[in-house]
Amino acid sequence: MQDNLEEILLSRKIHPTAMRLLVLDELSKSESALSLNDLEGHFERADRVTLYRTLKTFEKHKLVHRIEDGTGALKYALCEASCDCAPQDLHAHFHCNKCQSTFCLKDYHLSQMKTPNNFQVEEISLVIKGLCEQCSHVN
Amino acid sequence: MQDNLEEILLSRKIHPTAMRLLVLDELSKSESALSLNDLEGHFERADRVTLYRTLKTFEKHKLVHRIEDGTGALKYALCEASCDCAPQDLHAHFHCNKCQSTFCLKDYHLSQMKTPNNFQVEEISLVIKGLCEQCSHVN
DNA sequence: CTAAACTTTGCAATCGCATTGCATCCTTAT
DNA sequence: ATAAGGATGCAATGCGATTGCAAAGTTTAG
Ligand SMILES: [Mn+2]
Ligand SMILES: [Mn+2]
Ligand SMILES: [Zn+2]
Ligand SMILES: [Zn+2]
Numbered sequence: 001m002q003d004n005l006e007e008i009l010l011s012r013k014i015h016p017t018a019m020r021l022l023v024l025d026e027l028s029k030s031e032s033a034l035s036l037n038d039l040e041g042h043f044e045r046a047d048r049v050t051l052y053r054t055l056k057t058f059e060k061h062k063l064v065h066r067i068e069d070g071t072g073a074l075k076y077a078l079c080e081a082s083c084d085c086a087p088q089d090l091h092a093h094f095h096c097n098k099c100q101s102t103f104c105l106k107d108y109h110l111s112q113m114k115t116p117n118n119f120q121v122e123e124i125s126l127v128i129k130g131l132c133e134q135c136s137h138v139n
Numbered sequence: 140m141q142d143n144l145e146e147i148l149l150s151r152k153i154h155p156t157a158m159r160l161l162v163l164d165e166l167s168k169s170e171s172a173l174s175l176n177d178l179e180g181h182f183e184r185a186d187r188v189t190l191y192r193t194l195k196t197f198e199k200h201k202l203v204h205r206i207e208d209g210t211g212a213l214k215y216a217l218c219e220a221s222c223d224c225a226p227q228d229l230h231a232h233f234h235c236n237k238c239q240s241t242f243c244l245k246d247y248h249l250s251q252m253k254t255p256n257n258f259q260v261e262e263i264s265l266v267i268k269g270l271c272e273q274c275s276h277v278n
Numbered sequence: 279c280t281a282a283a284c285t286t287t288g289c290a291a292t293c294g295c296a297t298t299g300c301a302t303c304c305t306t307a308t
Numbered sequence: 309a310t311a312a313g314g315a316t317g318c319a320a321t322g323c324g325a326t327t328g329c330a331a332a333g334t335t336t337a338g
Contacts, residue, residue, distance in 0.1 A: 015305090017315065036295075047317050052296075054315095070207040070264060072325085073295060094258055105255055115267055116244060119233055122269035125209060128254055130261035154334090156286065175324075186288050191325075211296085212324060 008081075012061040019046065023054045024063070024078075032101040033067050033075035033093070069095040069102045069127050077104050087111050090124055096132035103132065151200040158185065162193045163202070163217075171240040172206050172214035172232070208234040208241045208266050216243050226250050229263055235271035242271065 005024050009016040026042050027034060039051050055076050058064040062085045067075040083089045092108040095101070110124045130136075144163050148155040165181050166173060178190050194215050197203040201224045206214040222228045231247035234240070249263045269275075 050316055068207065068209040094255065096258075097261060108255065116233065116247065118272045119235075119267065120270040120275045121267055122236060123267075125264070125266045125268070127264045128258065128260055128262075129264070131259040133257045136259045189287055
């Protein structure tokens with residue numbers, strides 16, 4: 001757990017408590033997006049609701065973004081430092097049907113996506129599902 | 140309830156029971172995708188689980204497709220006659236944040252969408268959210 | 279035609295994830 | 309030191325999805 005985790009929280013105006021530092025640490029170490037359950041699994045000692053509220057706080061302050069990958073459980077991933085969750089920050093996500101991991105496709109921006117002109121667009125959610133690199137190699 | 144609803148069910152190898160004909164009728168009359176709750180609201184007399192299983196049956200036989208619009212409740216919409224739910228049949232959906240309706244954007248095909256080449260794509264879910272035509276006019 | 283076999287339906291129950299209420303503990307500001 | 313506000317823990321609830329099981333309906337073999 002690096003010391004700059006605290007700075008990250010402060011930069012988002014989030015009071016750095018022990019729990020929040022731990023959760024941020026987990027999120028930053030994870031390759032894939034985490035559900036509340038995933039997170040709970042990483043700490044033996046933490047209350048589920050506290051973790052839930054931690055994620056909510058992070059989300060409100062745009063430290064993380066939520067991903068609806070259709071599995072029933074919301075996933076969360078760290079936003080990049082520059083991210084404001086504005087339309088130009090949106091990107092696609094990939095969900096592996098085998099290992100159940102969900103990844104940010106940070107380079108797959110959604111801002112330039114064509115949209116129907118009779119609707120007023122506020123958000124776009126693009127989830128691609130299939131086999132991730134790992135799972136498509138292993139047979 | 141037209142007589143050809145029965146033929147539609149038969150063409151998908153679904154045994155046409157009274158309940159199924161009624162559900163198909165509701166689905167075909169609806170402009171927007173329906174959740175189980177929506178459907179339940181349209182029938183005073185029907186059991187929730189029967190409706191649930193009816194939708195499952197329809198889905199299995201590709202009469203309807205499911206839409207995960209991020210509202211927590213799955214929505215279902217009739218497939219077009221030619222639809223096989225194969226990749227080339229996939230289309231985007233629009234969810235109105237005001238009236239909560241979810242629509243099929245049947246002309247917005249997803250088959251030619253560019254996808255990351257290190258993943259093996261099986262499905263794509265594109266949900267655009269904002270204000271529908273109606274709701275953006277009314278102010 | 280009838281009995282067995284299979285399918286559909288209804289009702290009760292359960293599950294998983296999200297969310298809230300409230301009391302307690304901590305931290306910060308007066 | 310104390311009051312105020314925020315964070316945490318625990319219990320409870322909400323809600324949508326799903327299952328088990330028995331009753332009712334339908335199809336098929338004999
Ligand atoms: Mn992401
Ligand atoms: Mn559709
Ligand atoms: Zn995988
Ligand atoms: Zn609308």
